[in-house]
Amino acid sequence: MKEAIYSIDVDAGKDLRGFNSFGVQASAPAFTSVHSPREIEAVARAFNPDDLLILGGGSNMLFIGNPQKFVLHNQLIGRGIMSRTGNTAIVAAAGGENWHDLVTWSLRMGLGGLENLSLIPGSVGAAPMQNIGAYGVELSDVLHRVRAMDLKTGKWVHFDAGDCGFGYRTSRFKTVDRGRYFIAEVQLQLTINEHTAFTSYGAIKQELAIRNIIKPTPADISTAVVAIRKRKLPDPKKLGNAGSFFKNPIVPRKTYQHIRERFPDLTSYPVDDQNVKIPAAWLIENTGWKGKRLGQVGISPKHALVLVNHGKGTGQEIWALARQIKASVLERFGVELEPEVNLIGDLPQ
Numbered sequence: 001m002k003e004a005i006y007s008i009d010v011d012a013g014k015d016l017r018g019f020n021s022f023g024v025q026a027s028a029p030a031f032t033s034v035h036s037p038r039e040i041e042a043v044a045r046a047f048n049p050d051d052l053l054i055l056g057g058g059s060n061m062l063f064i065g066n067p068q069k070f071v072l073h074n075q076l077i078g079r080g081i082m083s084r085t086g087n088t089a090i091v092a093a094a095g096g097e098n099w100h101d102l103v104t105w106s107l108r109m110g111l112g113g114l115e116n117l118s119l120i121p122g123s124v125g126a127a128p129m130q131n132i133g134a135y136g137v138e139l140s141d142v143l144h145r146v147r148a149m150d151l152k153t154g155k156w157v158h159f160d161a162g163d164c165g166f167g168y169r170t171s172r173f174k175t176v177d178r179g180r181y182f183i184a185e186v187q188l189q190l191t192i193n194e195h196t197a198f199t200s201y202g203a204i205k206q207e208l209a210i211r212n213i214i215k216p217t218p219a220d221i222s223t224a225v226v227a228i229r230k231r232k233l234p235d236p237k238k239l240g241n242a243g244s245f246f247k248n249p250i251v252p253r254k255t256y257q258h259i260r261e262r263f264p265d266l267t268s269y270p271v272d273d274q275n276v277k278i279p280a281a282w283l284i285e286n287t288g289w290k291g292k293r294l295g296q297v298g299i300s301p302k303h304a305l306v307l308v309n310h311g312k313g314t315g316q317e318i319w320a321l322a323r324q325i326k327a328s329v330l331e332r333f334g335v336e337l338e339p340e341v342n343l344i345g346d347l348p349q
């Protein structure tokens with residue numbers, strides 16, 4: 001700590017079970033909720049970035065141990081339309097807003113662009129972190145600008161979309177600048193009248209066909225996405241989970257072809273001339289893990305990529321299971337899985 005902070009209330013030994021969607025037990029040595037830019041400035045003056053852990057909805061975190069850091073719970077609230085030009089509206093939302101609430105609000109405002117990203121849990125401020133994506137759309141497709149506190153210099157900065165280092169489930173905020181910036185506001189570039197419908201994903205097409213919708217509005221697409229997700233993914237309120245535990249691995253085309261010779265049903269998505277992305281869920285399913293349970297933790301029977309906590313599981317048990325899955329996939333297919341979830345605490349080897 002660089003200097004004392006007088007303006008905010010701090011909880012010592014805060015129980016974090018209700019603050020992570022896995023529902024695992026962990027406790028924070030110090031915890032505070034930040035509600036205003038002023039409070040963030042005070043924290044930035046008092047702490048070094050390495051001493052802080054920013055917490056949004058806790059839906060992409062696994063506490064393997066207690067975070068040995070000051071936990072900052074992002075509660076910055078507010079959203080609005082900043083400008084309308086031609087077919088484009090710039091919308092700004094504070095980082096502590098709930099992501100799905102922002103999506104439904106934008107649809108009520110008649111704006112398009114966020115519909116495919118419906119029902120992704122968590123906060124607006126965490127969305128740039130891993131460039132959230134679903135059903136053929138990523139945040140980077142609609143992001144205009146990010147406003148953040150540089151916890152190293154104590155200065156407010158902004159990043160245009162091109163400066164965020166976005167890639168598949170990654171950004172500069174998750175890699176080279178991990179922990180350095182507190183994302184306080186996200187600005188999005190949405191459509192007003194002429195919307196582009198991204199419905200090429202088979203599941204969306206089928207869902208719209210069942211509903212006899214030929215020319216879907218953004219709201220129709222959102223309704224379809226919500227219905228698919230509710231069927232496909234376990235609800236973290238009922239069964240602890242953090243969505244996809246691993247990223248879909250990007251492998252050389254040669255590796256893909258080699259696996260495909262043995263398993264002709266393996267699909268792939270092009271990345272560049274040399275590499276393709278293959279579904280981690282397929283790899284896990286084909287090592288026999290889908291639906292398995294080891295004590296209090298397991299793999300969802302609905303989706304092989306979703307590791308679950310049956311109630312009393314610990315972060316260490318979930319991580320031990322993840323390592324077993326990784327080892328099985330490496331042994332059978334020669335492919336290394338990388339966690340998408342942020343691991344907090346010391347990793348047992």
Ligand SMILES: Cc1cc2nc3c(=O)[nH]c(=O)nc-3n(C[C@H](O)[C@H](O)[C@H](O)COP(=O)(O)OP(=O)(O)OC[C@H]3O[C@@H](n4cnc5c(N)ncnc54)[C@H](O)[C@@H]3O)c2cc1C
Nearest residue numbers: 054056057058059060121122123125126132133183242243
């Ligand atoms: C059922 C389920 C389904 C999911 N489906 C998807 C999906 O389809 N696509 C997808 O991309 N993700 C998905 N996720 C993952 C998760 O919803 C997203 O990653 C979401 O953006 C996490 O938001 P959060 O506020 O919960 O972040 P947290 O878990 O609180 O934090 C995640 C990381 O971001 C950092 N962070 C959080 N807020 C900030 C901030 N304001 N500034 C800087 N750093 C910050 C944290 O320190 C941490 O490292 C799913 C999760 C669940 C449980």
